Amino acid sequence: MDVSVRKNQPKDLSDLCREEDSSVKSSLWQNESPEPSCVSMKSDASMGLPLEFSSGDLSADLSQKHKGPESHTAKKNIDSIFKELEHKIIFELKSFKRLLSPDYPECSERDRYVDEDHNRVREGLLKITLLILRKMNQTDLANTLQTKLMPVYQQKLRSRLQDKYQRISEGLSNHGDSTCLNEIYTELYITEGGSGEVNNEHEVRQIETVSRRPETQETPINCNDIFKPSPGQDKPIRTVLTKGVAGIGKTVSVQKFILDWTEGKANQDVHFIFPLPFRELNLIQKNLSLVDLLNHLHTETKELKSADYEDYKVMFIFDGLDERRLRLDFENNPSLSDVTEPASVDVLLTNLIKGKLLPSALLWITSRPAAANQIPPECVDQFTEVRGFKDPQKEEYFRKRINDPSLADRIITYIRSSRSLFIMCHIPVFCWISAAVLERIMGKAESAEIPKTLTQMFTHFLIFQTKLKTQKYDGKYEISPDQARKTILSLGKLAFEQLEKGNLIFYEEDLKESGIDVREVSVYSGVCTQIFREEFGLQLGKVFSFVHLSIQEFLAALFKLLSFSEQNTGLKNEFRSPMSSLLKREVDKALQSENGRWDLFLRFLLGLSLESNQTLLQGLLRKTVSSSDISQETAAYIKQKIRENLSPEKSINLFHCLNELNDRSLEQEVQTYLSRRSNYRLSGVSLSSSQWSALVFVLLNSEEELDEFKLSKYDPSEECLLRLLPVIQASRKIDLSCCYITQKGCAALSLALRSNPSHLTELNLNYNKPGDSGVKLLSALLEDPHCKLNKLHLWSCSIGEEGCAALISALRSNPSHLTELDLSCNTPGDSGVKLLSALLEDPQCKLEKLRLYDCSIGEEGCAALISAIRSNPSHLTELDLRWNKPGDSRVKPGFALLEDPHCKLKKLLI
Template sequence: MSPNSHCFPTGQTLLTVQQDIKAKLKYKYQHISEGIGHHGNQSLFKDIYTELYITEGGSGGLNNEHEVRQIEMASKKQTTQETPIKCNDIFKPLPGQDKPIRTVLTKGIAGVGKTVSVQKVILDWAEGKANQDVNFMFPLPFRDLNLKKDQYSLMQHISHYLSELKEIDSIEDGETKIVFIFDGLDECRLPLDFKNNEKCCDVTKPTSVDVLLTNLIKGNLLPSALLWITSRPAAANQIPPECIDQVTEVRGFNDPQKEEYFRKKIPDQNLANDIIKHMKTSRSLHIMCHIPVFCWISATVLEMILKEAEKDEVPKTLTQMYSHFIFIQIIVKNRKYNIATETNPKELSQSDKDMILKLAKLAFQQLQKGNLIFYEEDLRKCGLDVTEASEYSALCTEIFKEESGLYQDKVYSFVHLSIQEFLAAVHAIESCLDKKENVFSPTGDDEEKESIQLSDLHRRAVDQALKSENGHLDLFLRFLLGLSLESNQNLLRGLLTQTGSTTQTNDETVERTVRYLSDNIERESSPERIINLFHCLNELGANSLVEDMQTSLHSGTLSEIKLKPDQCSALAYLLLMSEEVLEKFKLKRYNTSEKGYQRLMPVVKTCKRALLDGCKLTYKSCETLASIHQTPNCPLRELDLSYNDLEDRGLELLCVGLTSPLCNIQTLVLGQCGLTEGCCSVLASVLSSPNSQLKQLELRDNDLQDSGVTLLSAGLEDPINYTHWGKYSCFSQVCTELSYTAVCWTGGSRL
């Protein structure tokens, strides 16, 4: 492509500017920092990079599950055919796609590798290895854009970051191929008001960052430019779906990639093999290794522990892993900078303790608000001196980091969300043990403070976690309860006030908490929240119910006993934690009550065929099933709900999930479910939905009446989906003993 004289001043060719920018980006992105800020030792990107698993990601809609639950689903062995996508190919249409792709949204949980994927694409472009048809790549992280309050034009914003463009009036010539990369939508604190923001089409017109972004994403500004946006799943719905052409998902490491990472990270291959072997012994730890950052944390901890032959301290739970990690990082920091500890070198100094507890307070306050990125004002609000925080981030870069933004403003964060959740738990438990404060209900009454016990905090934390719609306190709760064990507190020597100084013993605290968890497992209605309570019991080492169910499951004796609801929850926990995707889940094989069947519902999301016929399910089950249909990576293809009294209201709830872009149901059986003509209009909307994957629908022995079948037929005849429905038999035996002859489709013909 020849340089455009309007865009570039005399003597400054397109090639020259492009080469200068490539050189600048190569210098910036050639190193990778696994949690390490700009103060730490960094590795060359090419030496440590391990290919990530990226797939087509359905829709950009909201996902309310805690990210650890999402990774547990992603950890299932994939039995469906998915096409991996290389990060350099995200703008290439998938097979069967004709529409050109302008805007790509890439989803992925915290620490799964979104930013590393961005780094890979930019570095490969800068080094001339990929996407050489692109003239410019402009990486603009949301964490930096948050800080710009004044009004600037798009050209001025870009020039702030890449000074090579300062002399250029415009890049809007229709020939220059540009890619904008907006990393970290979940870190955005701008309103992104797509509905009310003014229209802006001029790249030289000064306006707010929010207006610039919404117009760029909508295509009013630089409609020929390509956009790549990354986000955690819970924030993905900030962008209107009509503005997104392609959604991809970063899944992190699959099992072979986990092992490849450890072997690259640990030079001693025998030690690497020992670490891989140990991680496989704990399902919860192995699942977390789908997250590259957790692999790094595990490698850091296990390399030191196994080297020093302290194998009796090898962590088996998440709480133990993170307790070791925090302690090891402080010890490494002190050794590195020759900082003498006041007492035993394996105990925390008072200065380290004070700083960690300040960071823990920040972690808790920001977790409550849902923030992963902090600014100076956030630090000041919780008593952290900015200079003090900056100095500590320079020393202990693997816990807390400070980075310079586009405009040299400082942004702060914990290395990973899970570290923030762990430290938030440290703050909660230390506030109770040392200050006699319950962080969920602080009180100034000295008499009431004196009576506060750790079990009071546990009960309140359990209650708060159970109320959370998105489970944002689930992992925090697991850490909080895990830290209640004296053995885990000993791992953080000198950081926590010992529980022995309180009026109740550690054993009594654990016993009361286990009893409270068990009571909630019996009465809680949300199957998802119940699953997390079993994770909490595992952190406390109270696994008896799960172990009993595992024994019965392996021995094949489950069918011989009538399962209580809490036993059903334990069974659901076991099946969900398994790495296998079930070919078939037949609910009726288990002898239990209606409430017990409800507890087993989450297992549906781990199977390909769910046979739930004749299990006395009601409309209440349909809300759970609808949420399952909206679960990413759900392998479910066939659902049989026949001979259950679902009623019309149950089907209406179910249809919410059936129209989700994430739903992959192809066969739905609803025979004798108490349905009437009242549900047919809702069901017809499913049949005509462009998102629907349904190929076979059975509605036998329902009182649909002629009017209901007419509505269903109208849904099938929708011209939008004529081609889709013309390929399949849409419903068989829709109703019996009716005068109306139903319209069916088989091979595109009316019968």
């Protein structure tokens, strides 16, 4: 007797999970309607008769057709196969029943980690079971079962992400090759802190700035710990924004984070991680709900219900904010809170980031610095920065990369001797480029002059890459020099046009606009495997990029030069004037750029204008377009621009440009003064504006440690302070004592230091005249939550009650860093000291040394101080109250503090 499933006649699930030795007498898939209802996801092959299990002969029909000995064997085989099938199905049904029992609230470890084939079997049977339960009007039971099988979906997602992220393409691997990420991953230097403020310098300048910071200053953080609150931080972290220049390791950090999650090494409290790179989100044009978007990009979790995204801990990783081509209009986009409501991708993202949509989710966003301010800072709970390789890691890289230890030592020594090259090695990709070039040249594989500038390094790199491709391509043909040249020119055009648009990644339409046939991309990436690449594994389309932004900038400059030499039709109008005029226009263009976009391009173009570098490119450049006169005329024009008192950032880049032209005359002029070893090295010297700029450049690029800067070493004057602000910004400890600094100097100093407030730890302004107004300006720096100032010395700075009030107010808003304060020989009076006493009572105050020598403090002020120290006795160790008028009645209680076992005060001067 057959038992069929009918509407409105629900059966208990136990009836579906009978003992394995009982016969299954019904067709679980049979529908009441005459049409078949077998579940098929990808074809209509199931549109025949429904499969039935019965207690009779499972192969009765077959046995009618097959007579003889073979039919008996076939019957036995089918019986055996279906017996095993029946066993497996009933086993899985029973596991579903266990999941629905109160005694089994979650999947066991065995259920959680099964092989992929088992997962696929379970998934298919689950769909059938859920369909039947819902036909039985057991919707709640079906939903519960679906929820409790969350680990199945989680494991499917883990498996795919592990397959995708466990390998990484190395720079020197052959086209399509990859290496296990865990084998080659080197821990990057990631720091906590910073802000979302935009930095308008070129990223190479930012790398130069970072390179001068001592390692002990910032708080390093492990990649897997970015969502863990810092000690003393109570608020949970929902959104993390990680900054870093191009090629510094942001995407690799994301890849390692995801891989460690898939392998069960870290962040196991997170149920689902959904990588949503901007380069892929750019391709989505239609409106989707958040659930549909995730189902579209991560099909493994499409069985999750909308409510599941709130019940489970979910993380979204948005890699490459700077690559977005979406508006992200946080002010005007409509509000959205329903994960099932369709909207454009940018509306989904802005509501996710603002916490309107799925507020329980964790968000990790990565970006180059220039785009970081696209996210409102109030939407970010934690800022981090990827700093790339520190100095020991650079050496470690070269020793791993180069097999010959002696050669590795010589290369490291040479790289260290060139400040500009060594600084660039903070970027892992540049380490790879340098190793590739120097190993060939210094290892005598190539007879060439060792590169001294960035342009020479990149020129050799390009030459070596095209030489590597003289081997057979596609097993049939060699790439001819003409083909290689055509390829470089086409890629250069793409690099230039996309650099103008500010794009680092390109889509098929971008390639078409630059005249590159998308069908022939394999030829381009075949000629230049180490330069141009196609990203594979994306769901929605093809994405292309150069290996690093600097390579794109170099090829763009090379395209400009090649186009000029051949009067290329694409840029013909530009090339009616001489080469020197072209170079001057590019200098002006770089100076007019607000974000430094053309700075490195200009350095490359000027370097390529030299005849020596054009000789290296003779295979690509059919005729040289340079002369010593052109170089001298261009250098003179750059020096003229330096004399125009440009911003320090612009001047510094122009000095790099002079270096590319082999002109170091301005640097040599100021080296004469720096060679003096005494203080006041510039005393009696009147420097021109260009010489001041040269001095800044030399100091910033010297081997001398800039950890501590003392202004009087050069000239104790406010003019010297204003001229050397870029050097002061790069210093951690600043000594400006006895330098005649007024409110004007304080205003400029405060503005400069606020651009990077977390860098400064000590400031000495003793014996200057900032006055109350100057101290108010400095107070704006001190109240910045990112300010980490430990020591502040303001002896004899003409500070009265008003200035003291502003200073104490700033310190109360950010009290946890300052450990030493000297206000001696000022006039805060009793009212100012009372405010200071309120600061000392704050349990967050960490002040250890307080000097108030000769501060017009009377009995009332002293009483307030002693009371504050008693209420918070755990930090202050030294107090100087000499040359005040505390009165005898306050002296005894003061000394009594020294006897208090809870008080840390060790030194009291009255």
